[in-house]
Amino acid sequence: MKKLVYLDYQATTPVDPYVFAAMQPYWMENFGNPHSEGHPFGWEAREAVELARSRVADFIGADDDEIVFVSGATESCNLALRGVAMSERQERRQIITLTTEHVAVLETVQWLGNHGFDVVALPVKSDGLLDLRELESTLNENTLLVSVMLVNNEIGVIQPLREISAICREVGAIFHTDATQAAGRIKIDVDELGVDLLSLSGHKVYGPNGIGALYVRNRPGMRIAPLLTGGSQERGIRPGTVASPLVVGLGKACAIAHHQLEHDVKRLEAMGCRLLAELKRDFPNLRTFGNMEQRVPGSLSIGVPGVLGERLVEVASGKVAISTGAACATGSPEPSHVLLALGLEPEVAVTGVRISLGRFTTDDEVDTASEVLRWALKSMMMGS
Numbered sequence: 356m357k358k359l360v361y362l363d364y365q366a367t368t369p370v371d372p373y374v375f376a377a378m379q380p381y382w383m384e385n386f387g388n389p390h391s392e393g394h395p396f397g398w399e400a401r402e403a404v405e406l407a408r409s410r411v412a413d414f415i416g417a418d419d420d421e422i423v424f425v426s427g428a429t430e431s432c433n434l435a436l437r438g439v440a441m442s443e444r445q446e447r448r449q450i451i452t453l454t455t456e457h458v459a460v461l462e463t464v465q466w467l468g469n470h471g472f473d474v475v476a477l478p479v480k481s482d483g484l485l486d487l488r489e490l491e492s493t494l495n496e497n498t499l500l501v502s503v504m505l506v507n508n509e510i511g512v513i514q515p516l517r518e519i520s521a522i523c524r525e526v527g528a529i530f531h532t533d534a535t536q537a538a539g540r541i542k543i544d545v546d547e548l549g550v551d552l553l554s555l556s557g558h559k560v561y562g563p564n565g566i567g568a569l570y571v572r573n574r575p576g577m578r579i580a581p582l583l584t585g586g587s588q589e590r591g592i593r594p595g596t597v598a599s600p601l602v603v604g605l606g607k608a609c610a611i612a613h614h615q616l617e618h619d620v621k622r623l624e625a626m627g628c629r630l631l632a633e634l635k636r637d638f639p640n641l642r643t644f645g646n647m648e649q650r651v652p653g654s655l656s657i658g659v660p661g662v663l664g665e666r667l668v669e670v671a672s673g674k675v676a677i678s679t680g681a682a683c684a685t686g687s688p689e690p691s692h693v694l695l696a697l698g699l700e701p702e703v704a705v706t707g708v709r710i711s712l713g714r715f716t717t718d719d720e721v722d723t724a725s726e727v728l729r730w731a732l733k734s735m736m737m738g739s
């Protein structure tokens with residue numbers, strides 16, 4: 356029997372074998388507390404953590420002291436948004452985001468809205484991209500923060516961050532981006548993008564689960580209130596002992612993603628295009644969701660009229676693992692908030708499935724996926 360094909364890389368990625376190898380000594384041999392200053396156990400762990408920090412910094416074009424290690428992108432987004440909003444001497448009250456953000460941002464912004472901030476979730480165009488005029492007409496001298504994701508986790512579209520950051524700069528608003536899905540799929544450079552805060556997650560870039568980073572630009576007026584109390588680690592922004600094995604893994608994962616970005620992108624592009632073409636050949640009425648140019652390679656958001664996405668996922672699940680939307684939202688029978696935000700009718704939105712390829716996807720697996728999905732779609736259409 357063939358192995359189950361994994362095409363849900365947007366939900367999580369397997370750990371790269373080189374990442375696994377790099378982490379190994381830090382569990383049982385070099386297990387020291389990186390904050391122990393009196394002996395070599397501490398020094399070794401500290402050195403590994405600092406090497407990882409510079410690898411993460413290099414990966415996004417930042418300085419080492421602008422990287423704060425946290426438990427994942429959810430915490431990173433919370434720390435960025437709450438940390439800025441709750442810091443002292445904050446006079447501005449408006450916070451702007453998009454309706455298509457990950458819940459880590461959306462629900463945090465909503466929480467701030469319930470705690471005295473004036474929050475706005477801007478709509479997107481039918482291709483999933485922000486209409487810059489919407490931002491221009493909403494933002495003003497009272498805007499504290501703007502949070503717009505670099506790459507969407509369901510439809511894979513790339514938001515125009517350079518243009519957005521230029522608009523934010525005009526009024527002095529702080530700009531945060533959730534770049535979790537961009538890592539390893541497009542180049543990330545904090546200066547080119549013009550962002551002040553950026554969130555990353557280990558398990559979306561072939562690193563371990565339970566680790567992430569927040570980039571905090573060294574700039575006047577940038578103050579982050581910690582979410583936790585209890586220590587001065589990570590410049591007091593994120594108290595608690597740094598998880599050295601996980602941090603080492605994140606550093607290695609970023610170094611690999613940096614080094615082989617072009618290689619990964621080329622493969623993903625080719626395999627993704629082929630899979631889409633094969634599905635479209637048999638199902639000419641197949642719809643794609645989200646802008647088809649401004650998107651990351653190897654990520655498809657598609658639907659066939661009359662075929663419930665949930666059912667397709669289920670029928671395929673013995674052979675191919677795909678999903679209907681964000682893993683964090685599964686279990687809810689509602690159509691994806693992202694597809695609805697594109698202005699799709701609910702009966703169209705419920706046809707949506709997300710197929711995402713990754714570094715370890717092979718041509719053979721694409722063949723299998725193509726066969727299985729076409730078989731599943733055909734059988735479902737006969738049954739309907």
Ligand SMILES: *Cc1c(COP(=O)(O)O)cnc(C)c1O
Pocket residue numbers: 365366426427428429430457459504506507508533535536555556557558559565566567
């Ligand atoms: C997965 C994901 C998150 C959450 O990351 P965790 O590290 O699992 O907390 C946030 N934003 C986006 C866009 C994601 O894809």
